[in-house]
Amino acid sequence: MVASNGAPGYHGARLGPSGMKRLAHRVLKLLTDGEFHSGEALARALEVSRASVWQAVGELTAAGLELYRVRGRGYRLREPLSLLDRGQIERRLGPLAGRFALEIVESVESTNTLLMQRAPAGASQATVIAAEWQSGGRGRHGRPWHAGIGGALTFSLLWRFAQGAGSLAGLSLAVGVALARALDKLGVAGAGLKWPNDVVWRGRKLAGILIEMQGDALGPGLAVIGIGLNVRLSDAVRTRIDQEATDLETACGRLLDRNEVLALLLAELWNVLEAFAREGFAPLRSEWERRHAHRDRRVTVILPDARRESGVARGVAEDGALLVETRAGVRRYHSGEINLRPGKPVMGNGKRVMGNG
Numbered sequence: 448m449v450a451s452n453g454a455p456g457y458h459g460a461r462l463g464p465s466g467m468k469r470l471a472h473r474v475l476k477l478l479t480d481g482e483f484h485s486g487e488a489l490a491r492a493l494e495v496s497r498a499s500v501w502q503a504v505g506e507l508t509a510a511g512l513e514l515y516r517v518r519g520r521g522y523r524l525r526e527p528l529s530l531l532d533r534g535q536i537e538r539r540l541g542p543l544a545g546r547f548a549l550e551i552v553e554s555v556e557s558t559n560t561l562l563m564q565r566a567p568a569g570a571s572q573a574t575v576i577a578a579e580w581q582s583g584g585r586g587r588h589g590r591p592w593h594a595g596i597g598g599a600l601t602f603s604l605l606w607r608f609a610q611g612a613g614s615l616a617g618l619s620l621a622v623g624v625a626l627a628r629a630l631d632k633l634g635v636a637g638a639g640l641k642w643p644n645d646v647v648w649r650g651r652k653l654a655g656i657l658i659e660m661q662g663d664a665l666g667p668g669l670a671v672i673g674i675g676l677n678v679r680l681s682d683a684v685r686t687r688i689d690q691e692a693t694d695l696e697t698a699c700g701r702l703l704d705r706n707e708v709l710a711l712l713l714a715e716l717w718n719v720l721e722a723f724a725r726e727g728f729a730p731l732r733s734e735w736e737r738r739h740a741h742r743d744r745r746v747t748v749i750l751p752d753a754r755r756e757s758g759v760a761r762g763v764a765e766d767g768a769l770l771v772e773t774r775a776g777v778r779r780y781h782s783g784e785i786n787l788r789p790g791k792p793v794m795g796n797g798k799r800v801m802g803n804g
């Protein structure tokens with residue numbers, strides 16, 4: 448999977464808004480046993496023509512799946528792959544399973560878009576849509592989010608709040624805390640949070656969060672929380688990403704079962720979102736700061752109008768604003784994007800920090 452990952456404007460291997468055909472998924476299912484399958488055997492098993500199988504294989508590779516093709520033997524997955532399975536996820540969720548309305552879709556343009564469309568018609572609290580593949584995954588700032596089939600977790604969770612959208616500041620940071628907790632449990636050491644809501648490991652992006660809201664500033668509202676997590680980046684996907692990215696396999700040292708990872712993420716999201724609904728971001732603030740990847744680092748904040756402001760990242764406020772120590776004092780940023788400047792951590796007050804600002 449890739450994100451710009453959010454590379455502006457990449458549309459190279461996309462299969463169009465209708466997404467992948469059902470046959471491609473049936474071929475994929477047969478390949479998940481890790482054995483070689485000839486085109487002829489696949490065609491026979493699926494009762495279609497060899498040309499259709501060939502086309503389906505083309506769709507899968509265009510979607511980032513890595514396949515070996517050996518003359519005389521057929522196709523085999525390059526890496527083992529287990530498909531998303533609702534039963535397995537629910538089993539791992541245990542008693543929490545009943546809280547979620549979980550749906551696995553093979554192919555969709557964007558899980559966020561689909562859930563945003565379903566929300567006004569009354570989609571229930573904690574509806575989750577997880578996709579094996581997105582034909583038009585979206586990142587923040589209108590960028591695409593790239594993910595290879597089977598190589599990522601791409602899902603969206605609907606959460607309804609009694610309070611209005613105006614009081615949901617800090618939600619994206621809270622979601623970052625949930626992801627970081629899940630990564631701890633999976634044995635990933637040193638995952639950090641980059642304001643406002645990227646999850647990074649050794650400076651490279653591991654996961655991204657896209658939150659979209661519906662509702663009034665004062666009345667009840669809802670958030671569609673979209674999460675993209677790189678599980679295993681194929682070379683094809685990695686080359687599409689225009690920033691340093693990493694995956695769970697690298698961070699963990701082993702390939703994890705995506706069903707296990709998704710169940711853990713949902714459990715942590717449940718805990719954090721319940722706490723957030725009661726008390727907001729304030730109780731999570733110190734944990735976020737402990738996990739802050741840029742704490743006491745020189746940063747440049749790129750504002751939405753492209754102006755840049757520099758200082759030292761110190762922490763976050765209770766409303767989720769980023770606190771940066773600048774020559775003019777501590778400034779609060781509610782939106783924008785951070786770039787980390789090279790340089791060692793800077794301790795102490797603004798004067799020492801801003802020496803060569």
Ligand code: BTN
Nearest residue numbers: 557559584585586587655673675
């Ligand atoms: C970012 O870092 O820019 C946010 C990326 C969010 C990607 C996820 S994948 C599941 C959900 N559906 C989307 O279209 N986007 C989010």
